[in-house]
Amino acid sequence: MLDNNIFEEPIYGWDFKKKNKFYLNEMKKLTFHHAKNCQQYKNILQTLHDKSLNFKTLNNFPFIPVKLFKYLNLMSIEKKNVFKTMRSSGTTTNLPSVIFLDKINATNQTKVLTKIVTSFIGSTRLPMLVIDAKSTITTRKNFSARGAAIIGFSLFGKDITYALNDDLSINHKAVTDFYQKYKNSKILIFGFTYLLYKNFLKQLSPKFKYTFTKESIVIHGGGWKKMYEESITNLKFKSLIKKNIGINNVHNYYGLIEQTGSIFFECEHGFLHSSIYSDIMVRSNTIEAAKNSGKGIVQLLSPLATSYPGHNILTEDLGTIVGIDDCKCGRKGKYFTIEGRLKNAEIRGCSDTR
Amino acid sequence: MLKYEVVVTLDKQNKINFLLNKEYQCITNEIFNKKICNFIIELSKNILKTKEARLYPDLMSFAYWCRSSNLNKYRTKYKDNNLRIGIGTIFHITASNVPTNFAYSFIFGLVSGNSNIIRMSNNENEQANIFFRIIKNLFQKKEYQELKKSNIFIQYDHDKDINKYYSSFCDARIIWGGDDTINEIRNFKLKEKARDITFPDRYSLSVFDGRSILKLEENELNNLINNFYNDTYFMDQNACSSPQLILWLNDNKDDAKHLFWDKLKMFLCKYDIDEASDIEKYTNLCKIAAVSNNISKVKIENKKLSIIKISKLNQNIFDIRGFCGSFVEYNAKKLQDISLLSSNIVQTLTYFGIERNDILNIINKHKLKGFDRVVPIGKALEMDMVWDGYELPYTLSRIIN
Numbered sequence: 001m002l003d004n005n006i007f008e009e010p011i012y013g014w015d016f017k018k019k020n021k022f023y024l025n026e027m028k029k030l031t032f033h034h035a036k037n038c039q040q041y042k043n044i045l046q047t048l049h050d051k052s053l054n055f056k057t058l059n060n061f062p063f064i065p066v067k068l069f070k071y072l073n074l075m076s077i078e079k080k081n082v083f084k085t086m087r088s089s090g091t092t093t094n095l096p097s098v099i100f101l102d103k104i105n106a107t108n109q110t111k112v113l114t115k116i117v118t119s120f121i122g123s124t125r126l127p128m129l130v131i132d133a134k135s136t137i138t139t140r141k142n143f144s145a146r147g148a149a150i151i152g153f154s155l156f157g158k159d160i161t162y163a164l165n166d167d168l169s170i171n172h173k174a175v176t177d178f179y180q181k182y183k184n185s186k187i188l189i190f191g192f193t194y195l196l197y198k199n200f201l202k203q204l205s206p207k208f209k210y211t212f213t214k215e216s217i218v219i220h221g222g223g224w225k226k227m228y229e230e231s232i233t234n235l236k237f238k239s240l241i242k243k244n245i246g247i248n249n250v251h252n253y254y255g256l257i258e259q260t261g262s263i264f265f266e267c268e269h270g271f272l273h274s275s276i277y278s279d280i281m282v283r284s285n286t287i288e289a290a291k292n293s294g295k296g297i298v299q300l301l302s303p304l305a306t307s308y309p310g311h312n313i314l315t316e317d318l319g320t321i322v323g324i325d326d327c328k329c330g331r332k333g334k335y336f337t338i339e340g341r342l343k344n345a346e347i348r349g350c351s352d353t354r
Numbered sequence: 355m356l357k358y359e360v361v362v363t364l365d366k367q368n369k370i371n372f373l374l375n376k377e378y379q380c381i382t383n384e385i386f387n388k389k390i391c392n393f394i395i396e397l398s399k400n401i402l403k404t405k406e407a408r409l410y411p412d413l414m415s416f417a418y419w420c421r422s423s424n425l426n427k428y429r430t431k432y433k434d435n436n437l438r439i440g441i442g443t444i445f446h447i448t449a450s451n452v453p454t455n456f457a458y459s460f461i462f463g464l465v466s467g468n469s470n471i472i473r474m475s476n477n478e479n480e481q482a483n484i485f486f487r488i489i490k491n492l493f494q495k496k497e498y499q500e501l502k503k504s505n506i507f508i509q510y511d512h513d514k515d516i517n518k519y520y521s522s523f524c525d526a527r528i529i530w531g532g533d534d535t536i537n538e539i540r541n542f543k544l545k546e547k548a549r550d551i552t553f554p555d556r557y558s559l560s561v562f563d564g565r566s567i568l569k570l571e572e573n574e575l576n577n578l579i580n581n582f583y584n585d586t587y588f589m590d591q592n593a594c595s596s597p598q599l600i601l602w603l604n605d606n607k608d609d610a611k612h613l614f615w616d617k618l619k620m621f622l623c624k625y626d627i628d629e630a631s632d633i634e635k636y637t638n639l640c641k642i643a644a645v646s647n648n649i650s651k652v653k654i655e656n657k658k659l660s661i662i663k664i665s666k667l668n669q670n671i672f673d674i675r676g677f678c679g680s681f682v683e684y685n686a687k688k689l690q691d692i693s694l695l696s697s698n699i700v701q702t703l704t705y706f707g708i709e710r711n712d713i714l715n716i717i718n719k720h721k722l723k724g725f726d727r728v729v730p731i732g733k734a735l736e737m738d739m740v741w742d743g744y745e746l747p748y749t750l751s752r753i754i755n
Contacts, residue, residue, distance in 0.1 A: 043646075064640065068644075342630045344630060345630035349452065
C-alpha cells in the first residue's frame, strides 16, 4: 500500500508542506483501509464519528487511544498472516498492549529503523554493548518492548555483549573483556535509560572503570519517570555518561510499541525529531483538533501501520513541539521534547471498572 | 455488656498502619445503644462545626445523615421489643474511591452493636483526615474509652496474610466492591458462623417522563439538573447507584432530551475532567463502540458529556458502562419496559415525573429481580441503613428469642 519510493527519500528532508500533503493522503487511505478490514475499527468510526468524516485537515482525523490495544485485539489482516506479535511490558496491574504485524509491516519497520539509526551512527556495524541481560530477549516467547528494542538495535552491532546478569546486576567480567578488546575502537552502547543509569553507570567504581573512545555512541530510550524521581535530567545524564565512560555522543530516542514504525531520535541539540516516516501532533484533550505546536498530549501518525489500526494513535505522554523544519541541526520536520507520562486517572466511585 | 478478647498474633504487624490505636478488644452491645448513639451524634456535631469540613459536601452529608434527629429516627425504627445484640467483630474492607465510604460502614457496624476493624484505602483523602482529627479528640473522653478500644482503623498494601488474619477471627466481613475485590477477599476463610456482606458492582438507571420535564418552570428545571448532577458527576458517574442508563418516556420527538442535555451542559462548567480521565473515558467509549452491536450512535457533546444511543433495550446493556458523564439513553414505550432489565445486577432506579407506586407495582407484579432501590432523582447517592437490600442494623446483629 505504501509507495516503496518513500524508502529512497531523504529521511529528514521533507518540509512541512510536502510532508503534510503526503500524510493527508496516507491517513485518508489508511483510515479507509482499516475501516474495511477491521470490524471493530469500523464500529468505532461509525458510532463515534460523523458519517461525513472531515478529511480536509490532518488534525481532526480519528485516532485510537493506545490503551485500547490493551483491551482489544485489533488487526486488519487475517490471523494466519500475523508474522510477529508485539507486547508492551505491561506492569503487574495492567494488561499489556498487543500489536499484530504482518510481514510487510515488520519489514518496513526494520527498514525505517535502519535508515534512521544509520543516519546517526553510520552504516558500519559497531561493537555493541547492550545494557541488559541476555535473558531479556531469550526467555519470552512473545517480544516484550525491551526485548524487541534490543533485537531491533542489534542489527547495528557486532560482537554483541550483554553487560548485565540475569538478575540485572552488572557482569564485570563480560564488560571488562569487551572493554579490553574495544577500548580503542568506536563502539555502540544501547540500553534502557534507567537500566543504563542505575544498573550500569551507578555501579562503576575506580576498580571497574571504563573509558571508551570519544566517538563512541550511546543510544538509550524507554522513559524518564524513574530518572526524574532521582532528579536526573537529560543534560545531567549526558554529563554523567561523559564523566563516567567518556562518551560524548548520546542519543535518547522516543517510541511506543503501539506504533513500532515510529522512532524519534534526539539530535545534537537535544531535540527529538520526526522523520518522513512518522509525524507528531499534540492536543489538549480528546475533543479539540490537534495542534502542530506547543505543549499537549502526544499524538503519533505512521503511514507504515497497515496490519493493525495504529496509524493514528493518542499516547499518554505529554510533549512539546518546539518547531518545524528549522532545528539548528538542519533536519526538517517537527522537533519536540517529551515531558513524561500523564498522571494516572483518579476517577471516584465504587466500581473498579477499569 | 459482653466482652471477649482477641490476642493479636500476626508477625506482619509492622506492615499495618494503625491510624488511631493499635490494641483491639471485641466488645458487643445491644443495637442503637445509648452511649454509642451519643458518640455518633457528637461526631456528627463536630464535623458540622468544623470549618474545613464544609469544603467537602460528601463529608457534610455524612454528618447530616448521622445527626441526632436522623439517628433517633432510625433508633425508633429499629429498636423493637426484641433484644438484639451485635454479632462481634466486623472486618470492613472499604472502597478506595469513595472518600466517605469507610465512615458509613463504621456507623453501620456501630449502631448494630459491634466492634469494628476498618481497612482504609491508602489514598490520601482529606475527608478522612478531618474525620480522624475529630475521632481522636472524642476518643480522649472518659465515656468513650470502650469505643476507643473496640474500633480500629488500619491501612496496608494488598497483603494476603493480613487479609487472611483478620478474616480468620471476625464475625462478619463487609466488602465494598468491585467484583474483583470481593472475589479476592472471598479467598480468605471466615469462621464457620461468620457472614459476608458484599456490595458488588451494580447497575443503576433513571426513568424520566419527557412531558413532565417540558412542563417545568425554569427554577424547577434547574433543580432537576442539580439533582441529576449530584447523582452522577459528583462521583464521576462511577458509583454503583449513579445511573448509567436513562429511559425516556413520552419523548418521541426528543424535545425533553434536548432541553435536559442542553441545560446540563451549561451546568457542567463546574465539573472538571483531567487529561488522563478524558483519555480513559474516550478509550472506554471506543471499547464500547468496537464490541457492541446495539449502539446506533455515540454523541460526544464535549469532553464532559457523551450520549450513547442504543437501538434495543436488553440485558446486554449492562456491559455498556460509562463514567465521567457517558450516558446510555433509550426511548421506552411504556414504564413496563423496565421489566426487560429484570436482573440481580440492577440496583437503583431514580425517577422523575413518574409515580413511585407505579414503579413498585411493576416490580412486584412482574416479579422483577434486582431493583433494590427506587428513589427520586437526587437521592441516588444518599446512604441509608438499608443498602442493596440488606437491613444493616439487623443483618449485623443477632436476636435473642
